[in-house]
Amino acid sequence: MNILYEGKAKRLYATEHDDELRMSFKDDATAFNGVKHAQLAGKGHLNKEITLLLYRELADAGIETHFLRELNDTDLLVRKVTIIPLEVVVRKVVAGSLAKRTGLAQGQTLDEPLVEYYLKDDALGDPMLAPAHIRALNLAQPDEVTAVTQQALVIFTHLETFFAQAGLRLVDLKLEFGRADGKILLADEISPDTCRLWDTETGEIFDKDRFRQDLGEVIEHYQQILERISPHAKRV
């Protein structure tokens, strides 16, 4: 099989169609830029199921993404896009690096969603960028930054409402976008590896912070996310 790209949690394979790729979810869990690494049996399947369900929710809300269809237990068929090398993070609640960087209290709700941009570059440790850096490094055109920001906010708000039905608080979310046919499309995955989800009532952590912080029962919590959101999915 022709692997085009291997990341920490996924592989991308070529297909018989030039404009389509197979996105395959791995069981690998990594944190702190790959310093911490483990195999968590079943994670690839769960993240594929959660990504699939969320991509369908977004499609039903009229939000275009790279998703085409489900292939098997761990793989999705996606449109080939040229990835914009930015990690776009949307936050509604203070956590993680925002708490460290600003001193704001963990768990504090922000007045409005905050959008941040990071350079997608593991060797540099994904440094945060201002829009001026994005221009200076010629990573994206100003109108693309505007489009990505607007889409990121719409996606976050939609998913925040969706997760709330399942008793989960969407704290923050990392998105990646790509270019295809003159359009900007959401790409990559949306899973507990790429967002923070806390129980609305108790604050219990359900996302990859369980792995990062050695809280245990990582897979059990990913499974619970899927069980909680499945009844609220418009399509099964």
Ligand code: 5GP
């Ligand atoms: P923070 O900047 O607080 O570490 O992360 C903010 C959000 O973006 C969290 O939901 C985190 O999981 C996600 N995130 C940020 N950088 C990465 C990354 O390189 N890989 C993954 N999987 N998620 C990231």
